[in-house]
Amino acid sequence: xxxxxxxxxxxxxxxxxxxxxxxxxxxxxxxxxxxxxxxxxxxxxxxxxxxxxxxxxxxxxxxxxxxxxxxxxxxxxxxxxxxxxxxxxxxxxxxxxxxxxxxxxxxxxxxxxxxxxxxxxxxxxxxxxxxxxxxxxxxxxxxxxxxxxxxxxxxxxxxxxxxxxxxxxxxxxxxxxxxxxxxxxxxxxxxxxxxxxxxxxxxxxxxxxxxxxxxxxxxxxxxx
Amino acid sequence: xxxxxxxxxxxxxxxxxxxxxxxxxxxxxxxxxxxxxxxxxxxxxxxxxxxxxxxxxxxxxxxxxxxxxxxxxxxxxxxxxxxxxxxxxxxxxxxxxxxxxxxxxxxxxxxxxxxxxxxxxxxxxxxxxxxxxxxxxxxxxxxxxxxxxxxxxxxxxxxxxxxxxxxxxxxxxxxxxxxxxxxxxxxxxxxxxxxxxxxxxxxxxxxxxxxxxxxxxxxxxxxxxxxxxxxxxxxxxxxxxxxxxxxxxxxxxxxxxxxxxxxxxxxxxxxxxxxxxxxxxxxxxxxxxxxxxxxxxxxxxxxxxxxxxxxxxxxxxxxxxxxx
Numbered sequence: 001x002x003x004x005x006x007x008x009x010x011x012x013x014x015x016x017x018x019x020x021x022x023x024x025x026x027x028x029x030x031x032x033x034x035x036x037x038x039x040x041x042x043x044x045x046x047x048x049x050x051x052x053x054x055x056x057x058x059x060x061x062x063x064x065x066x067x068x069x070x071x072x073x074x075x076x077x078x079x080x081x082x083x084x085x086x087x088x089x090x091x092x093x094x095x096x097x098x099x100x101x102x103x104x105x106x107x108x109x110x111x112x113x114x115x116x117x118x119x120x121x122x123x124x125x126x127x128x129x130x131x132x133x134x135x136x137x138x139x140x141x142x143x144x145x146x147x148x149x150x151x152x153x154x155x156x157x158x159x160x161x162x163x164x165x166x167x168x169x170x171x172x173x174x175x176x177x178x179x180x181x182x183x184x185x186x187x188x189x190x191x192x193x194x195x196x197x198x199x200x201x202x203x204x205x206x207x208x209x210x211x212x213x214x215x216x217x218x219x220x221x222x223x224x
Numbered sequence: 225x226x227x228x229x230x231x232x233x234x235x236x237x238x239x240x241x242x243x244x245x246x247x248x249x250x251x252x253x254x255x256x257x258x259x260x261x262x263x264x265x266x267x268x269x270x271x272x273x274x275x276x277x278x279x280x281x282x283x284x285x286x287x288x289x290x291x292x293x294x295x296x297x298x299x300x301x302x303x304x305x306x307x308x309x310x311x312x313x314x315x316x317x318x319x320x321x322x323x324x325x326x327x328x329x330x331x332x333x334x335x336x337x338x339x340x341x342x343x344x345x346x347x348x349x350x351x352x353x354x355x356x357x358x359x360x361x362x363x364x365x366x367x368x369x370x371x372x373x374x375x376x377x378x379x380x381x382x383x384x385x386x387x388x389x390x391x392x393x394x395x396x397x398x399x400x401x402x403x404x405x406x407x408x409x410x411x412x413x414x415x416x417x418x419x420x421x422x423x424x425x426x427x428x429x430x431x432x433x434x435x436x437x438x439x440x441x442x443x444x445x446x447x448x449x450x451x452x453x454x455x456x457x458x459x460x461x462x463x464x465x466x467x468x469x470x471x472x473x474x475x476x477x478x479x480x481x482x483x484x485x486x487x488x489x490x491x492x493x494x495x496x497x498x499x500x501x502x503x504x505x506x507x508x509x510x511x512x513x514x515x516x517x518x519x520x521x522x523x524x525x526x527x528x529x530x531x532x533x534x535x536x537x538x539x540x541x542x543x544x545x546x547x548x
Binding site: 177179181192 | 365367
């Protein structure tokens with residue numbers, strides 16, 4: 001497996017939120033603004049990559065029976081580091097995300113990648129897998145947040161110096177989009193959309209295979 | 225109708241006799257329900273004037289158009305003629321104030337048809353009453369606009385700005401009676417519909433008349449509205465409130481006759497429906513007396529929709545010939 005395909009599968013094929021439906025909690029809780037979603041997405045990207053690297057390094061020294069506590073300890077250590085870094089250098093992000101940063105420790109996707117991928121692979125593929133999965137997670141978070149924030153408030157990155165007004169000032173958006181039910185609605189519809197795309201791709205692939213077979217048969221027929 | 229007849233001729237039902245034959249169809253039931261709602265709808269157009277009519281037409285047109293587009297997109301038989309989307313649009317319009325800006329009813333109707341109905345698989349598969357989901361979405365989206373009621377257009381004395389239940393919640397019972405003059409005047413006003421509120425919560429008289437016709441035709445079971453309204457009356461009386469006022473105000477009568485009796489989202493057995501109605505009534509009282517909102521019929525019915533599968537699991541009809 002080449003590194004590009006390892007990286008790519010986290011973006012679409014096995015997107016943590018839209019395809020695996022793992023770590024939906026942050027996707028519901030911190031996607032009301034693009035700023036928060038981006039902060040959370042990048043934090044998780046960092047944690048998942050670092051964790052995959054460390055786990056693949058120590059995998060041969062960990063007794064399989066106690067691997068989960070060991071993984072959690074590693075994740076907790078990395079998350080603590082990330083929190084301290086954010087608190088020191090990006091206090092705005094830290095203030096906005098607050099408690100949710102500490103919850104990264106128990107995000108299912110991080111433990112899942114350690115268990116499924118890093119435990120069985122070398123350092124470099126594990127790092128690429130972490131980057132791909134983290135990028136897929138961050139993109140999904142930002143995707144949801146853009147829809148919610150634009151529909152709910154009419155702007156992107158509201159409350160920061162980068163705020164961009166998408167709809168006119170007079171826009172009177174549905175408040176439900178920036179409330180919890182809006183997150184459920186958006187995630188549900190997005191998962192449905194991704195399923196549709198995947199279904200379409202499978203159909204196309206099947207069609208391609210079929211036509212290839214027919215062509216082969218025709219060629220053989222001609223040859224015979 | 226043609227599509228439906230087509231389906232009926234193509235279907236081969238293999239089951240043991242005896243077979244019951246009936247002329248009823250989805251379209252016939254739905255259009256009858258629409259027709260029984262018409263008097264109350266027309267009355268609210270008379271009461272609130274043009275905005276009521278435009279909002280109602282908007283809701284119905286958007287509901288039917290959304291259903292058409294989704295069914296075309298999903299390559300399913302287009303069933304906009306069966307009146308169910310029309311009914312959802314009409315019921316949603318009856319559940320909201322007449323003066324909302326145009327985009328609010330549109331958003332609510334699309335949420336009702338696209339999300340509440342068609343993501344579940346369309347008519348017959350939806351867990352929640354689509355019109356009530358539309359109202360709940362609107363209430364969460366624009367809470368201020370959804371709780372600002374228009375003044376009455378006609379000359380008859382009407383209570384403006386706040387609904388009777390709103391006044392009750394904010395200012396107390398004495399103030400409510402004082403607004404109408406005296407108790408008898410208040411009851412009369414609630415019964416005929418000379419008060420403010422959403423489009424369909426005004427005239428108890430016309431809604432009850434429509435509901436009675438549905439009971440007469442056998443489309444709904446009389447137990448549901450009677451038990452739901454009765455539970456509200458009994459519980460409010462127990463807690464020292466005015467039961468008559470509670471039974472006639474808010475969306476209770478519309479909800480009890482038209483929404484708590486929606487064939488898709490309530491239990492199958494009559495016994496189950498009775499449990500459903502009692503639960504919806506109790507939740508309504510709970511929300512009205514202790515909750516943050518002045519009115520709770522919408523949420524009460526939606527919450528009972530959630531437990532409908534559970535009720536169906538517990539209350540099953542006895543099998544033919546089985547001994548208890």
